[in-house]
Amino acid sequence: MKKKKKTLIITSLTSCNGCLFSILDLGQTFFKVLEDFELADFHLIEDKKANNEIDIDITFIEGTVTRKEEKIKLKNLRQQTKTLIALGACAHLGNIQKIKNYGNKDKILKYVYPSSGEKIDNWKIQPLSAYVPVDFVIPGCPPNNQEILEVLRQVAIGSKPHLPDRPVCYECQIKNYPCLLLEDKPCLGPMIRGGCEAICLKSNLPCTGCRGRVNEPNEEKMQELLGNKEYERVLEIFGNK
Amino acid sequence: MSVREKITISINAINKIEGHAGFVGKLENGLIREARLEVKEGARLIEGILIGRKYTEAPWITARICGICPTVHNLTAIKAIEKALRVKASPQTTTLRKLMLFGQFIQSHMTHIYFLALSDFFNLKSDLTLVKINPKITREAIQIRDFGNLILNTIGGRNIHPTTTAIGGFRKLPSGRMLNKILNTAKKNLETANDLFDFLNNLTFPEFQRLTVFAALANKQEYALYNGQIKLPKNKTYSPQIFLKKANEEQEMAGDLIKKVKIARESYLVGALSRINLNYRKLNPFARKALARAEFTLPCYNIFYNLLAQMIEVIHATEETIKILSEFKIKAEKIQKYKTKAGRGLGVTEAPRGLLFHYYEIDARGFIKNCNIITPTAQFLANLENDLEKFLENSRKENDIKMLIRAYDPCITCAVH
Numbered sequence: 001m002k003k004k005k006k007t008l009i010i011t012s013l014t015s016c017n018g019c020l021f022s023i024l025d026l027g028q029t030f031f032k033v034l035e036d037f038e039l040a041d042f043h044l045i046e047d048k049k050a051n052n053e054i055d056i057d058i059t060f061i062e063g064t065v066t067r068k069e070e071k072i073k074l075k076n077l078r079q080q081t082k083t084l085i086a087l088g089a090c091a092h093l094g095n096i097q098k099i100k101n102y103g104n105k106d107k108i109l110k111y112v113y114p115s116s117g118e119k120i121d122n123w124k125i126q127p128l129s130a131y132v133p134v135d136f137v138i139p140g141c142p143p144n145n146q147e148i149l150e151v152l153r154q155v156a157i158g159s160k161p162h163l164p165d166r167p168v169c170y171e172c173q174i175k176n177y178p179c180l181l182l183e184d185k186p187c188l189g190p191m192i193r194g195g196c197e198a199i200c201l202k203s204n205l206p207c208t209g210c211r212g213r214v215n216e217p218n219e220e221k222m223q224e225l226l227g228n229k230e231y232e233r234v235l236e237i238f239g240n241k
Numbered sequence: 242m243s244v245r246e247k248i249t250i251s252i253n254a255i256n257k258i259e260g261h262a263g264f265v266g267k268l269e270n271g272l273i274r275e276a277r278l279e280v281k282e283g284a285r286l287i288e289g290i291l292i293g294r295k296y297t298e299a300p301w302i303t304a305r306i307c308g309i310c311p312t313v314h315n316l317t318a319i320k321a322i323e324k325a326l327r328v329k330a331s332p333q334t335t336t337l338r339k340l341m342l343f344g345q346f347i348q349s350h351m352t353h354i355y356f357l358a359l360s361d362f363f364n365l366k367s368d369l370t371l372v373k374i375n376p377k378i379t380r381e382a383i384q385i386r387d388f389g390n391l392i393l394n395t396i397g398g399r400n401i402h403p404t405t406t407a408i409g410g411f412r413k414l415p416s417g418r419m420l421n422k423i424l425n426t427a428k429k430n431l432e433t434a435n436d437l438f439d440f441l442n443n444l445t446f447p448e449f450q451r452l453t454v455f456a457a458l459a460n461k462q463e464y465a466l467y468n469g470q471i472k473l474p475k476n477k478t479y480s481p482q483i484f485l486k487k488a489n490e491e492q493e494m495a496g497d498l499i500k501k502v503k504i505a506r507e508s509y510l511v512g513a514l515s516r517i518n519l520n521y522r523k524l525n526p527f528a529r530k531a532l533a534r535a536e537f538t539l540p541c542y543n544i545f546y547n548l549l550a551q552m553i554e555v556i557h558a559t560e561e562t563i564k565i566l567s568e569f570k571i572k573a574e575k576i577q578k579y580k581t582k583a584g585r586g587l588g589v590t591e592a593p594r595g596l597l598f599h600y601y602e603i604d605a606r607g608f609i610k611n612c613n614i615i616t617p618t619a620q621f622l623a624n625l626e627n628d629l630e631k632f633l634e635n636s637r638k639e640n641d642i643k644m645l646i647r648a649y650d651p652c653i654t655c656a657v658h
Binding site: 012013014015016017018019020021022024025027028031034039043044045046047048049050063064065066067069070095096097099100103107108109111112113115116119120121122123141142199200202203204205208233237 | 253254256257259260261281282283284285286287288289290292293294295298301302305306307308309311352356357360366367368369372379380383386387390398399400401402404405412413492495496497498643654
């Protein structure tokens, strides 16, 4: 007997939508993988109305809750979905839009909208897990689409999604990229979760932490290496502070 | 006395665009009173969060304004900061950045043409059906899109949110071998791009037009994407600074998230169709030939032909890549040395959807004091709404309205940012 296909939603809240485009970057492979699913909603490639009534097996959601409607959307999706996957740094950490949390939010809002800042619904940024239970996180800004593919394949056959939890340094050393910490550059590699193939280090760009912390990071050592101020500055970029 | 007949057309979600928006149209006694796009996402306050941060973060953070055109935000921020710090990029750096722009255009245009817009022309709701009924076109479109990504990955380090670019040069240069791979792939793709153009050219395009003003970058040497003056019809040109004095950003209503831009209170068009209208003389030979075969004549005011204009640009960018790389030899080059100092700089480029401005004011310690980012969609949104108003006279069908909106290729995440 043919097994029933799993139902899948891929969607977004406030973000750059880059996670969704990194899925499209899988090209033909993505269309092939989709054959194993019943696609219930992916607003970038389909023009159909989202159906809040049906049961969903897996939802990938990127972006942050920035206003009331988005919280409602997220809560509804949670209710519908068996496995809710936070996709990318916005959903996981808050990403760049969380920088406003570290300053004076009202002043920042007023800077952008001088005449009507107070009329704009603009929430403090939190990870999706602050609003609803999240079953799994695919980290990164953007996420590594090979990891997305891996997770899609895992959930298609009903296994629990899993990705390795190793620091960026692990992959950086395997690839033999020069260590930027040794050059006194503010690289968060030792405490940030890899899986990105150390792609920034490949370009001599220090890790700024888009994938969030590993389990049990040695923060004290990191702080000591970078200096308190610099450490805080880099942590703020993707909402790690 | 007759009763006033009021009709509201409301579309809650327009799928297959970048970001989230809906549509509201209001009619009274058959007359159109309003046609508006409604933003359905939040503001990330990009300019606000940059204040007080180091200027070096601006290109890294602003790339994240957009997942479909991050490279052009990154490069425009870099250009603006280089202006502020009076850093002059080397000729090699400029060439590599131009190549990145071609990659960005090819990737973004193909995403729009194939994934977002094409289904409309077959009256389909899903790309998954499009894949099934037209595997050849799917293969070709994805192949060309992959080529754009190859350029971005090779030179930019990554196609989404580049890693190699820096103020004053590149952190890492592409190898000659990889550039050669781009050259060979470009040669292979040129014919495919031509075929795809002919396929698109045979589609049925809705008849619709409304006169408007075009604006685009222009320079004497080339089909301007990376630098130039701002050109308007009748050969009027302005420096970017003067242009921005004429082009006013404003919230139409309190609480609007997008600040629409108008020139002398009139809407204008930016993007592929605008560029082709103003700069077609600078197109490369195959792109010129494609234009000659096109189902429209210039000046063209029918936005549905934006798809063909984008495809012509894909051909042009492929040719330009071949032209540049046939004579290019990469040489080792360090990032230029420069000092942090106070200054202000305006950077402008053509993004796939049109003119993009980044402006930064930096203090002597390197912190951002002021900044402003004006995106293509914020510039053409008023034009899109004016088109919609006129379009409603022909059709009030939901599918037709969505098709017109998608033909513009709006990027709501950019427009709000």
